Amino acid sequence: MGRAPCCDKENVKKGPWSPEEDAKLKSYIEQNGTGGNWIALPQKVGLKRCGKSCRLRWLNYLRPNLKHGAFSEEEENIICSLYIRIGSRWSLIAAQLPGRTDNDIKNYWNTKLKKKLLGKFPRKDDHHQNQYTCRAPKQDPKNPQKILNSLEISNGDSPAGCRIEPTLPAYIPSSTEMIKRLLPKPEGTPLLITPDHSLNGTNSHLLAASPQPSSFTNCLSSSSAELDDIFGQFDSFYESTGMSGEIIGLLSMPDQVINSFMYPSMEASTMVSYQGSIGVNGGLV
């Protein structure tokens, strides 16, 4: 039953790769390819490494045409834009940046871009560590490009059915240009904004850009199942009408509205909603 064992875990080398190991692996793959079987590769190459380790080393460091230098401004913009839309799908983001690996992008985001982006938007109140949780669309394993094909980086439109809940602390955007990028709805788009009580105690928020906000105002509750149902209603609505729209995760709204959501005095069952529309500069009206 099952396949042959992967590798002798007791007898594999871990830690940094030596130049000799790199040379062996590179030379073998360049001459013979991977053979579609990473687990068998170390033995063929003559390395005391796990197949997974070989795969990682090849993909992240040894394979040809990899860029190792600093990221360009254009690359940064692409990463930011995609992260906001699809979350931490590093492999999908990497697919849009030739020569960059998912590991590279992930490291770059975690060490530089995240701080850079958040630094532009000082938080109103530091002890409110509010997080938006992300429900970007599940990748289709048969067609990983499907999501990306529906993305258009520059114009602010979002993929159909994409639910974007970036894991970013709540903040009030201060840059008009960034507001437009983060809240890329056309002027006049109606909005429904409600606290997401499904994330009990975190004061996270669920934001929705809806063509019919009033119809959803009264159906929110603390149950994540019901929130899923609401997402479903949005999906159905957009599908049946062909209109574009999705859940969005970043907002710009008046202080008093922010405050009414931020402060944790609400009961879990309390429902607060805000209805408005996106104004000329991306702010709420």
Add this chain to the structure above:
DNA sequence: AACAGGGCCAACCGCTCAAAG
């Protein structure tokens, strides 16, 4: 010069899903 702290990044860990048997 010595140490602490933070940044950076390669590599590992652990999970999910599909495929092999």
Add this chain to the structure above:
DNA sequence: CCTTTGAGCGGTTGGCCCTGT
């Protein structure tokens, strides 16, 4: 149909390096 493994992915860690004190 069930169990086990492989591939791929995102999250996390550990160690090196740099900078400030």
